[in-house]
Amino acid sequence: MKGIILSAGYGKRMQPLTNYIQKTMLPLADGKPIIHHIMDAFVTNGLEPIVAISRENYGQQVQHYCGTAFHNKIKYSMEDQPRGTAGAILNAKPLLEGEKDFLIWYGDTVANINIPRMINQHCREKNTITLCG
Numbered sequence: 001m002k003g004i005i006l007s008a009g010y011g012k013r014m015q016p017l018t019n020y021i022q023k024t025m026l027p028l029a030d031g032k033p034i035i036h037h038i039m040d041a042f043v044t045n046g047l048e049p050i051v052a053i054s055r056e057n058y059g060q061q062v063q064h065y066c067g068t069a070f071h072n073k074i075k076y077s078m079e080d081q082p083r084g085t086a087g088a089i090l091n092a093k094p095l096l097e098g099e100k101d102f103l104i105w106y107g108d109t110v111a112n113i114n115i116p117r118m119i120n121q122h123c124r125e126k127n128t129i130t131l132c133g
Helices: 034-044 059-070 084-096 115-124
Strands: 002-007 048-054 075-079 102-106
Touching (some): 002 034, 034 048, 034 059, 034 102, 048 059, 048 084, 084 102
Parallel strands (some): 002 048, 002 102, 048 075
16 A cells, blocks of 8 residues: 655744745654654555655755655655645655555654554445544
8 A cells, every 4th residue: 555645835834943944854852854753654554655745845855855764665746836635646646556545644743543453444444535633
């Protein structure tokens, strides 16, 4: 299964922290950026990560960090400018070829979620959409 990490927003509500750094690149207490923790969860749980980034909004920071930290385990869906959640997902559609189900995760969200349990429930119930909050 593939997972999309949405990482193209401007981070306006997190200014001035996001004036020079993409919000998913903000470090947590351990010094690693938010996206590192999400990528760890994806890779650990067998998800193939796709990161939706914007060239306009520090996308190169995310691409450089993830390329160094996670090597070949990641694909990118590039947008010229952020187009919102639906736009980012639609833009990533070619990278989801052949996938019936996929996971979407907001790149500025850190949560302790049992991903395999959520995926199993989604598949078992034959849901169209499963939300976790």
